[in-house]
Amino acid sequence: MSSTDRRTVRDLRALRRARRLGDTEWFDIAYRVYLFAFGGLIAVVVLSDAVGEVVDDDVTTDQVLAKGPAVLGLVVMAAIAIGLRGGSEGGPVALEAADVRHLLMSPVDRRMALLRPVAQRMRSVAFGLALGAGVIGQLVARELEGSRGSWAAAGALYGATVGALYVAAAMIAHAARLPRWVATAIGVAGFGWQAAAAWSVLADDGRRDAITGPLDAVGGIGMWGIRSEPSEIVALLVVALVSLAAVELGGGLRIERLARRADLVSQLKFAATIQDLRTVVLLRRQLRSEVLRTRPWGARQPRPVPSVAATPSAARPTRDPATATPGSLVHRRGFASLRRLPGARLWRIVLLAALAGILASLTVTNSPLFVVGVVGVTFLLGLECVEPLSQEIDRPSLTDGVPLDRGWIYSHHLVASGALVAAASIAGAAAATAIEPAHAAGAFALAVPVALAGAIGAVVATVRDAPQPAIVRETTLIGQSRNADSPLVPPEFAGMKSAYGSFMPVVMSGVAAIPVLAMRAEPTAGTAVRTSIAVTLALILLVVWVQRRDRWSIGLRRFVEEGRRQTKAAT
Amino acid sequence: MTEPAIRTAELEKAYFGVPALDPIDLEVPEGQRVTLIGHNGSGKTTLLRILAGTLESTGGGATVMGHPIGSSDARATLSFLTDQPVFYDDLTVWEHLEYVARLHHTVDWEEHAVDLLDRFGISDRADDLPATFSRGLKQKAAIAIAFVRPFDVVLVDEPFVGLDRAGREALLELFDDAHADGATLVVATHELSSADRADRLLALREGALIFDGRPDAADLPDLVG
Numbered sequence: 001m002s003s004t005d006r007r008t009v010r011d012l013r014a015l016r017r018a019r020r021l022g023d024t025e026w027f028d029i030a031y032r033v034y035l036f037a038f039g040g041l042i043a044v045v046v047l048s049d050a051v052g053e054v055v056d057d058d059v060t061t062d063q064v065l066a067k068g069p070a071v072l073g074l075v076v077m078a079a080i081a082i083g084l085r086g087g088s089e090g091g092p093v094a095l096e097a098a099d100v101r102h103l104l105m106s107p108v109d110r111r112m113a114l115l116r117p118v119a120q121r122m123r124s125v126a127f128g129l130a131l132g133a134g135v136i137g138q139l140v141a142r143e144l145e146g147s148r149g150s151w152a153a154a155g156a157l158y159g160a161t162v163g164a165l166y167v168a169a170a171m172i173a174h175a176a177r178l179p180r181w182v183a184t185a186i187g188v189a190g191f192g193w194q195a196a197a198a199w200s201v202l203a204d205d206g207r208r209d210a211i212t213g214p215l216d217a218v219g220g221i222g223m224w225g226i227r228s229e230p231s232e233i234v235a236l237l238v239v240a241l242v243s244l245a246a247v248e249l250g251g252g253l254r255i256e257r258l259a260r261r262a263d264l265v266s267q268l269k270f271a272a273t274i275q276d277l278r279t280v281v282l283l284r285r286q287l288r289s290e291v292l293r294t295r296p297w298g299a300r301q302p303r304p305v306p307s308v309a310a311t312p313s314a315a316r317p318t319r320d321p322a323t324a325t326p327g328s329l330v331h332r333r334g335f336a337s338l339r340r341l342p343g344a345r346l347w348r349i350v351l352l353a354a355l356a357g358i359l360a361s362l363t364v365t366n367s368p369l370f371v372v373g374v375v376g377v378t379f380l381l382g383l384e385c386v387e388p389l390s391q392e393i394d395r396p397s398l399t400d401g402v403p404l405d406r407g408w409i410y411s412h413h414l415v416a417s418g419a420l421v422a423a424a425s426i427a428g429a430a431a432a433t434a435i436e437p438a439h440a441a442g443a444f445a446l447a448v449p450v451a452l453a454g455a456i457g458a459v460v461a462t463v464r465d466a467p468q469p470a471i472v473r474e475t476t477l478i479g480q481s482r483n484a485d486s487p488l489v490p491p492e493f494a495g496m497k498s499a500y501g502s503f504m505p506v507v508m509s510g511v512a513a514i515p516v517l518a519m520r521a522e523p524t525a526g527t528a529v530r531t532s533i534a535v536t537l538a539l540i541l542l543v544v545w546v547q548r549r550d551r552w553s554i555g556l557r558r559f560v561e562e563g564r565r566q567t568k569a570a571t
Numbered sequence: 572m573t574e575p576a577i578r579t580a581e582l583e584k585a586y587f588g589v590p591a592l593d594p595i596d597l598e599v600p601e602g603q604r605v606t607l608i609g610h611n612g613s614g615k616t617t618l619l620r621i622l623a624g625t626l627e628s629t630g631g632g633a634t635v636m637g638h639p640i641g642s643s644d645a646r647a648t649l650s651f652l653t654d655q656p657v658f659y660d661d662l663t664v665w666e667h668l669e670y671v672a673r674l675h676h677t678v679d680w681e682e683h684a685v686d687l688l689d690r691f692g693i694s695d696r697a698d699d700l701p702a703t704f705s706r707g708l709k710q711k712a713a714i715a716i717a718f719v720r721p722f723d724v725v726l727v728d729e730p731f732v733g734l735d736r737a738g739r740e741a742l743l744e745l746f747d748d749a750h751a752d753g754a755t756l757v758v759a760t761h762e763l764s765s766a767d768r769a770d771r772l773l774a775l776r777e778g779a780l781i782f783d784g785r786p787d788a789a790d791l792p793d794l795v796g
Contacts, residue, residue, distance in 0.1 A: 008673040012662075019661045098659040102716075103668070105625070106674035107647035255641065256627050291587065 005108040009481035013116075020393050044135050058388045061145040065223055069232075070194070070201040070210075073219030076162050077194040081217075083166040083189025087173025088183035089288050089493060090126075090257030092166075093117050093250075100258050114250025118171065122247060125386020126163035131161025133222070141225065151225035158222035161239050165218070168239075168246035175252030258296065261287060277506070278461045281383050282390075288344070296339035327412045334388035345384060348422070350427045351379040351450065357443060359430030360450065361435040364442075364520045371513045379509040384460050385420040385455065389413040393466045407547040410463060417459075418452060425451035446515045449535040456542050457509030464505070471505025511538045574637035576601045576724050576755035577622060581631035584617050584778075591617045594631055599757065599771075601636075601723070604750045606766045606786065607679070607759040609763070610795050615759040616654065619726045622757075623651035633766045636723050647675065650722035654722035654729040656713035658701040663689070664712045665697040668719045674722035687715040690741045706733035714742060725749060727758040729764075743768065764790045 086092055095104075095117060103113055137155020141148040173183045197213025213219075217235035224232070268283040341349075360372040392399055392413055399406055429447035477552040515531035577599040584592040592614040599605055609615050620626035623631060624641030638644035658667060665684070666784045672680035691711040696704070701712040710733045717725070727746075731739050743765060750751040750756055758769070766772060774782035774794040782794055 004676065005674065008670065012666075015666065016659065016661050096659065097657045098662075100625075101657040102659075102671055103674065105623070105646055105651065106671065107643045108674055109643070254627065255625055259625055339754075415701050 001269060006112065009103065009108065009113060028494065033105055044138070061226070063143060065227060067201045067218035068199075068223050069216045070198040070213050071219065072158065072222040073116045073213045073215035073217075073516060074191070074194045074198045076165060076215045076218045077191050077213075079162045079166040080169040081184075081191050083169030084173045084178065084183040084187045085180065087170035087175075088180045090175065090254070090261045092170035092259070093121050093253065093261075095258055095262050097259070098257065100262045104255055104258065109251065110253070111248065111251030114253060115247065118127060118167075118250045120246050121169040122164055124489075125167050126160040129163035129166075130156040130158035131175075133161070133162070137222070137225065144225075146226035148540070154222055154224035157224065157236075158219075161218060161221055161236065164243040168243045171246040171249045171253075174254065174257070175249040177254065196268040225391060245530040260289075278383060278390075278458075278465060282381070285345075285529050290344060292337075292340040293342055294340075296336065297341075327408075327415075330409055330412035331415045334413050335419075337388040337391060338385075338416055338420055341387060349381060349384050349424045352377055352384065353424040353426075354431035356381060356451065356454065357431035357433075357447065358435050360428070360516045361432040361439055361443070363516050364439065364523070365436055368517060368520060371516050374516055375512050376506065378451055378512045379506050381424060381451060381459045382417075382421060382455030382458025382509070383461070385424070386413075386417045386458050388416050389459065389462050393462055396467045405547075405550075406466065407550055410466070411543050411547045414459065414546065417455070421451045421455045422448045442519055442523060442528060445525075446519065446532065449532045450512045450515050452539060453514070453535045454509045454512035456511055456538060457505035457507070459542060460508050461505035463546055463549065469554050511535060531570060573601065574634070575599055575789075576596055576603070577633065577757070579622075579631065579633040580589055582618075582628050582633050583623060583630040584614075584621060584626065585629045591778050592621070592628075592775075597773075597780070597783075598633070599755060601755055602750070602753045603755055603771055604746070604769045605757045605771045606769035607757055607773045607775065608761070608763065608766065608791070608795055609759075611656075612777075613775040614778040615775055616728050617778075618767060619651070619728050619757065619759055620653075623649060624727050625651070648723045650717050650720060650725045652714060652717040652725065652727045652730055654732060656704060656709040658702070658709070660700065660702045662700070662713070664693065664701050665696050667701065667712070667716050671716050672719050679721050680719060684715065684719050687718055690745065691715060691738060692741075707735055707738060710734055711738055714745070718745060722754060724755045725757070727756065727760075729760060730758065731760060731762050761795070763795065 066558060084090065093114065095114075104110055105531045134152045134156035137158075138148045138152040140155075142153035144151070172178075178186075191213075192215040194215055197211040197216060198208040217229070217231045218239060220229055220232040221236055264283055264287050267286070268280060354373055356377040359370045359377060363370040363374060389410060399409060402409070425447035426444075428451060429440075429443040432443035432447075511534075514534055515528070518531045521527075575598040577597065579595050579597040581594040581596060582592070583590070583594045595618070607615050607618070617626065621628050621688055622635065622640055624645060633640045635645040636648045638648065661740065662670065667698050668680070668684040668687075685694070686710055688697055691714065692713050693708060693715070693763070696708065696712075701709055704712060708732070714730065717727075746768070754786065756769075758765075760766075766782065766789075769786050770784060772784060772786040773780060774789070776794075782789055
């Protein structure tokens with residue numbers, strides 16, 4: 001890129017930055033950063049104390065030093081594998097659509113044009129992971145030798161390394177145009193090798209036949225709280241060099257992928273800004289180019305169009321009002337939808353279910369805080385499984401074109417999704433059993449209730465996206481037009497209302513926590529039965545809400561309007 | 572021998588294994604004005620996007636003014652006006668014009684920009700943000716941005732969408748002027764009324780080139796039917 005081009009791009013970015021920041025007071029920003037840092041520090045300290053022990057009493061510092069590098073190397077390898085796959089799908093950089101259209105379509109050197117966005121991406125990922133790993137480092141430090149500060153610093157350095165390698169792997173996969181299957185194969189092979197190393201080290205009782213993992217040295221950076229090896233210093237230098245080289249690969253990024261990503265990421269950022277979790281999930285699927293299967297699972301060949309002779313009546317079909325509307329029609333449509341889920345999505349469903357099972361097991365045996373993970377993961381599992389309902393909700397004009405109650409259709413869509421959640425929960429039970437074989441009975445008994453309870457929030461999030469009935473849509477409860485300048489809630493509460501609306505579904509998935517926490521407190525068959533009944537009641541309430549939501553909204557609106565009319569008549 | 576403005580060799584594209592463009596061999600000489608027609612899904616946009624370098628072909632290759640598509644030299648010589656205008660949210664029309672013109676090292680771009688804004692009747696909106704415009708105004712701004720920089724080849728996809736009568740006439744006049752200046756134009760459109768202004772008509776159907784000849788020799792309704 002010539003100096004003229006560089007100046008042009010720099011001028012534009014400066015202009016846009018100035019416009020974006022506008023009249024922002026730097027003092028105000030500094031004050032917010034200070035508040036955030038102060039609040040974050042207090043939260044870390046308080047939560048650290050609440051978490052309790054994260055390392056078993058019988059684990060010594062020497063054991064952590066011996067086994068930690070291979071285990072932490074596994075996390076690094078997972079990040080690289082995810083990065084490789086992300087890069088093969090067009091990651092890790094997300095540009096603005098206008099940058100792709102105007103900047104990258106001009107004859108400027110793309111490497112130079114992309115240098116800054118790539119570096120920014122690497123910086124932000126590395127910083128985020130450094131922060132997270134630093135917090136974990138100081139958590140671990142309480143039970144090991146060495147100071148809290150040194151473990152936190154080592155954790156932060158390790159986190160930054162993981163972040164840099166994730167972005168570097170994605171850049172390399174993208175620039176090298178690795179097909180997705182190749183990226184996946186490399187990632188799986190690397191992960192398998194490192195997993196074998198970690199497993200052999202964990203199982204090793206002082207023997208010398210442990211497998212050496214390819215990323216043991218990188219994982220060892222996390223141990224710098226009390227010791228460092230020369231090989232780890234070399235590994236850090238290699239990571240730095242690879243990261244720098246990856247940043248320079250911007251010129252090789254594919255404009256088709258960048259353009260596609262630009263469109264989706266702008267929507268994704270908007271959805272994230274308004275805390276629309278469901279839209280975030282939907283857009284992430286699109287980012288991964290995840291499309292439903294053209295041929296359903298189990299179908300050997302496309303179903304042929306029946307060869308029926310055309311008759312005059314075929315041009316204008318007739319209706320028989322006496323024909324009952326079977327719910328099975330909606331169920332069949334739902335199962336047909338599930339048969340088109342792509343393999344990647346099915347794998348994700350199984351992995352999420354397994355993760356939920358592991359977290360549930362850890363909740364029972366370790367810290368109750370793991371239950372937060374159970375709730376979050378089962379919520380995501382539900383979002384992955386509600387495809388038929390999601391398809392219906394996102395096409396309201398099709399639903400409203402049918403002479404049936406919307407709620408009735410929505411509630412019948414829950415059957416297929418519920419069946420998929422229930423089937424997936426077996427993976428959760430199996431994973432929980434693998435972690436703690438003594439939990440097998442409880443795990444298999446409660447897997448379905450926990451998974452279905454977690455999906456409650458997903459159903460609520462999806463159904464809330466359905467358009468409201470016209471009478472409710474057009475005016476607020478106090479009778480003002482939705483477009484009126486004065487909203488129902490004061491502006492001071494608008495953010496709180498938005499956050500409430502966004503996170504309420506996740507909170508409702510909290511029903512999944514009931515059986516898990518109950519089993520932690522009293523692991524008996526009676527507890528399992530009682531909590532299953534509680535979950536069943538919650539599910540019944542959910543179905544009733546889905547069926548009658550519109551009717552309740554209209555009833556409330558009419559009640560309020562009637563009251564207003566009476567008041568007006570009286571005065 | 573002079574290199575054609577556009578040359579494709581066995582250029583093809585498939586989406587998820589479904590063919591969108593059958594192998595196409597094409598040569599468009601410099602200065603030719605081409606109209607590209609076809610029904611929805613026939614492959615017009617796919618062909619233009621591949622030539623512009625925003626879409627990767629799954630087979631074959633192409634050059635623009637002798638340069639491989641997507642290369643820096645090809646980008647310098649080719650202007651692409653898409654059917655979906657894209658703007659920075661925080662830049663005015665004038666700032667867009669300045670930015671694009673400077674990226675292409677355009678001489679005396681201000682005079683040219685003023686002329687373009689005048690032609691499309693949006694001079695009074697030059698200091699407004701195009702992201703807030705109506706569909707038609709956005710299209711006018713996008714046309715101005717596409718034509719404010721130097722080019723030898725212009726690829727245009729559905730340019731009349733959203734334009735009012737005055738805008739359509741201004742655009743056709745702009746095409747005439749660019750053509751008279753020796754630029755090569757390829758315009759994909761459903762507007763058959765403007766097809767006879769072209770030197771050459773290409774018709775696509777289900778990804779295959781089904782007609783390549785003079786517009787007056789074509790049965791237009793049949794080609795897009």
